[in-house]
Amino acid sequence: MKKAYRSAVTVVLICLLGISGCGRKSDIHTDSYQYLIGVSLTNVMEPWLNNLVQVLSERQKEDTAVNMIFRDAAGSPEKQIQDIQSLLDNGIDLLIVSPDGSGSLDKTLEQVREKIPVVMAGVGSEKDCCTSLIQADDEKIGRLAGEYILEHLYEEGDRIVVIEGVKGSPISEKRHRGFLDAVKDRIPQEQIVYDYGDWLRDQAELRMKDYLVSHEPADIVFAFNDEMAYGAFLACQQYRAAEGVHLIGVDGFEGESAGLNLVDRGILDATIQSPDFGSMAYDAALALLYGEETAHNLTIEPQLITENK
Template sequence: MKKVKLALIMAIILVLAACSTEAPGTKKDGESKGGEGDYKIGFSISTLNNPFFVTLSEGAKAQAKEMGANLTVIDAQDDAAKQASDVEDLIQQGVDLILINPTDSSAVVAAVESANSAGIPVITVDRSSEGGDVVSHIASDNKAGGELAGQYLVDLVGEGAKVVELEGIAGSSAARDRGTGFNEIANGKLDIVAKQTANFNRAEGLTVMENILQANPDIKGVFTHNDEMALGALEAIEAAGKDVKVVGFDATDDAVKSVEAGKLAGTVAQKPELIGEKAVEAAVQSLKGETVETSIPVELELIKK
């Protein structure tokens, strides 16, 4: 009987020993690095004072939640120096990957290179970086969008008509590419009597348009590099009692409502929510070691009544 009891005790000891062979600090299944919930992604966004980027940010947050990733969004407030500082903060926090929506495509290069030096991969969103190593760039084809807007404006006002171009922030790839596309269509077909930046800002769009109207009272059309400037310009035009066709870019909620109301002539939709979703999706895929395309386009659409 004693031998049976001893054998039973020895068997219990062996079972307990087998259950405790896991090395100290070893994580259980689903806790190891590589589980999507462990990924820390930083997102430096140019501004959250613009409905387009608010929607883009919301799309990114929703996708991060769905994929179980931890996303930190920081507002650069359209300040290139602040964006550089924000990226440094994200590096110090030890994030696994940084999404950057540049305020300035040239100024952001130093921040991208800092992340590169720290071994942190970077993905650019909506606007590109002119330097540094970037895993992928997620954006609509802004040049194609500018061409789309240009052709639509030609159709609206007719060849030879006097038009105005309100430009975005100087140095941003979005402003450059949209302007390039628009001018490739407009040159030789439209008389561009004024080009001036309003920095993607509605209030500036209003002020700049007021000044342009005083010098050019007979303009027939306006192309703006984003909807905020378009809505500001439209306000100035309506106050002056003019009939001028305005085409914007981004298809923000306010702009689409204006199109439906017959005020804004049209806007190029580049689907910011989808851009945000694709950015986070690409980030997680990259962190998991999966192949990510170096350029991920998001389709465009012309919104008109």
């Protein structure tokens, strides 16, 4: 874009409590920065958004021209609208936002984009209310999982559990659709049980326990993120049903209980890696702030990881 959005501001770096990578509960800086970026998150309890915060925070520490203010809506669209207004009141030069996919932010974001650039991450909108949109190929994620199961794990008669994210989530729906495309006419649908784990480990653990109480042990579990895959594993362990079960997750982050480590430990057979939202959002934000041309749609290509080299 032709116009560069520039301002010299004195800012307060506000870290979200409970998000790893943000440092102390209150980090106050009185230095002058050239740009202030606001980050509005739908719910940092979702692992990919927690990772987004960590990556953005790490990138910002290396750049003396930029500072950031983070806001977490804790799953409330109403609070997220208030958060965005609060960020505007703080004089941000650019907004990075992760909506919940319901369209509840569309009108607000259309108004924001008239004033400053908007980088949207994760879920798009039917309306054109952002300057740059960063998405994973979620249908391909589901398709990669289905193809891997068919080629390497599935045997006739195997029982499969698919643990999706939040009911109605566009990301979850696309992964479901991709998975179905891969396995249709190959695996009878009566052998597949679907449930929702809300993207959270403890919820997936509870749902997996519910399944084990009323069914024979599963042979294969595909969870729509690694946290839920690990929750399913913990449930199988507690019910002495972990032996022989194959687990596949999504995200492929680094960390003690994250996907790459779970693959290394043999807990997951595979994870589908799509971890670049933070870096791509930061690069897009800087390009826009410096007046450079940036693609409107940026897609992250997923990669199947069966061992962490």
